[in-house]
Amino acid sequence: MMEALRxxxxxxxxxxxxxxxxELAVKASHLVYDGRWFTPLCRSILAASEELAQDVNGEVVIKLYKGHATVTQKRSDNSLYSEEFATFGEDEVYDQSHAGGFIRLYSLSSRIRALNEMKK
Known part of the structure; x- marks a missing residue:
């Protein structure tokens, strides 16, 4: 069941x-194990988990073999993946030229760290 949910x-x-x-699942399991089910932190984690789970629904096919569960198919009406937009060609949703700016911005902290290291 956990493989299907994941x-x-x-x-x-x-x-x-x-x-x-x-991360919430790990923290919640520690709280429950420690007997802290009725704490504000546990209630907060459950509320956050419920908020995240609102759109989580779909169908999963799992292959069971020798104690292992392997997901072979999955689909959801709320999926963030769309074959329509998974393309290296032109489309109206994603412009390939935007990737360069994103990569430079996303890696900025790493580049600054490297420059600081070079100064030492």
Whole structure:
């Protein structure tokens, strides 16, 4: 069941939300294990998890073999993946020329760190 849930979450949640959902699950499990179910922190984690899970729905096909579960198919009406936009050609949603600026901006902190290291 967890493999199926994770598969749908990967379709529906963006990368940051998916990673945060994983962190929430770990923290919630620690709170429950420590007997802190009725704490404000636990309620907050549950509320955040419910908010993230609002659009998580879909269908998953899993292959079971020798104690392992492997996802073979997954789909969701709320999927962030669309074959229509998964192209290296021209379309109206994604302009390939935008990638260069994004990469430069996203890597800015790494470049600044490297420049600072070179000054030492």
């Amino acid at each position: 598969a749908v979450e990967q379709l529906v949640l963006d990368k940051t939300a998916f990673e945060f959902r994983e």
